[in-house]
Amino acid sequence: MKILYLTDQTYLHGGIEKVLSQKANYFADISGDEVTIVTYNQQGKIPVYPFSEKIRMIDLGINYEISRSYFHPFNLRKIPQHRFALQNVLRDLQPDVVISSSFGPDFYFIPSVEKQIPKIKEFHATRHFSNKPISIKDKILKTFTEKIERSYKALVLLNDDEIPFYKSNNYIIIPNPTEVHERSCELSTNKIIAAGRISRQKNFEELLEIFNNVIQDFPGWEVHIYGDDYLGRRVEIEKRIKELSLEKNFIFKGVTSDLKNTFLNYSIYAMTSIHETFPMVLLEALSVGLPIISYDCPTGPSRIIQNNEDGFIIPNKNPINFTEQLKRLMGDEQLRKTMGLQAKKNAARFEISVVMQQWKDLFKNLTS
Template sequence: MKIVYYTDQLYLHGGIERVLANKVNYWVNEKKIETHIITSEQKGNPPCYNIDDKVIFHDLGINYNRKLSYYHPQNFIKVPKHFFTLKKKIKEINPDIIVICNFAFDFYFIPYILPRITKIKEFHSSRYFENISRNNCKSLLKKLNFRLNDYIESKYHYLALLTEDEKPYYYSNNTVVIPNPLSTYPEKTTELNAQKVISAGRIAPVKGFENLILAWEIVAEKFPDWTLEIYGNGEKEYINELQNQINYKQLQNQIILCGSTNNIEEKMMNASIYAMSSHTECFPMVLLESLACGLPAVSFDCPNGPRNIITDNIDGLLVERGNIKKFAEALIKLIEDETLRKKMSKKGRENIKRLMPDNVMNIWLNLFKSNLSS
């Protein structure tokens, strides 16, 4: 068997990149499967996560301008080169399976490149809000665009979704549900005695860090000795807005924007609570990793991921989406009660075992094999 994973880049920290690194390392080390990664704009950068030398890299060098729309002339003119360069590379590798990880303009033409090869399109974000927009859409042009996307999706052999909750938002009968596997299950866990809460992710408005800051303002009044650390890189304008918000609230000594880290596990081991303030998530890796490290989590019950990972009041606390006061109260509850933190820590470690790599990757392997024999 020969597998190709296709994405735009692997040099920026993010959940897709982390999951992809874990998967390719598993295939080459645990199953001895020849595995390739094709990128369209790696730009000579090394991968941000460790990837085994046995994984074979290819970069197409298309290099779209990410600040512009794909339909902008500067980008659209590159589409023919993209199509033919990708087709040539796939012919050269001759894989049995292609897994498409990202979502970009190439979504529209990949199904038509060597149709005999099984192509699986992964979706890593929730369509909850998009579906609301679709149902309320009045624009004929937008309606046609939704229909076009439905048609293209039907041309992939499979659409891989992360949760059952997402299935109603897709309009073809080729969906499969496969969750993300754990990237780590450390032998040791956090001791839960640090006066620290952490959060991590791409620094972008969808992550709702502005609400986390508002919640921490409430927490800080009662627990001024506790700190909140936020890890990740992202949109500079949004990062500046968050820092200005922190400065305005005079919380500079209690909330720290730490930038990205290559060792989030180490940071989790030195914390006592994980906080997730996202407006929407699908199956966030950092939430899985926090439970594996023994960190109880507080999360907004946002569509559609956290409820599929956290069991409310068992290994974490789910809070009504957008309710900042309740979010602060949940953090305070765990800060005040070390016994509860330890109880949830133990339960989280037990519950997350269902997502150990062998359990999840065998689902993928069975799917791959079923197409080889069909």
């Protein structure tokens, strides 16, 4: 089968880029499909995650200005060029299916390009906070977006909690995949890990305050944060770290391209996000037997973590309960190891061969 993925770029660290590499590599190397990835903002940069040599990579070279809205005149004028370039690629390659991975201006015109080719739109972000229009402009855009969504052959959502936010009935639930690691965390170090772009959405500042409440009882412990800075957020948090005199205990470690192996050196994964959809980082934590403590934020962690089995789901925005359960994990190595064993078992639900079979079935239904 000829499979074509569309995305903005593959050079930034992120969940979309990570899962795209996993799925594309699976189809190319395991299933033997002909896979093409088409980007429009690659700018000649090297992909951050490894892609199979069998995959064809094409960049359209549109290069939108991502610091501006896609509706800014600078970006709007590039849309005709984008549509024309994409049409030429689809016309030449004639893929059996097209999957749109990221969200950009092409979302609105993909279904109308080479209409005979089935188009699939996959969503990686929650609509929990964006489904209530607050202006006439928002209402018009929302109505137009819903119309476009109905023109895709399928909308792929990551979990059932997202269903109420979509008006069309062409959706299907397919979670992100993971590969269960052959190694497991020893869970004996005094180190907690968290990962993700350093933004307000990840809410690392609350993790800092929680850790400040436990450090007196566990003075030898550390929290390490892995991820890219976003709009100078790291500097703001580091200022608070200095105020609390936690420079040696709460540490930003930069970026790692091999998070699973990095996890092996830690004993707890902590998530204090304001919202998530289906965070890849939690799947990867389970796959190496790393117990998790996470807020029950909209809309993903509770679909991944089995509460009291492989981790703790904390009522959302309840730092007192988070602190209590974190202390419990930190103080009980045997509990961590019991949860770690269960984590690897539970990760099998999302094993890549299981998830990719769902994608194969979808392709078969759309092309038969």
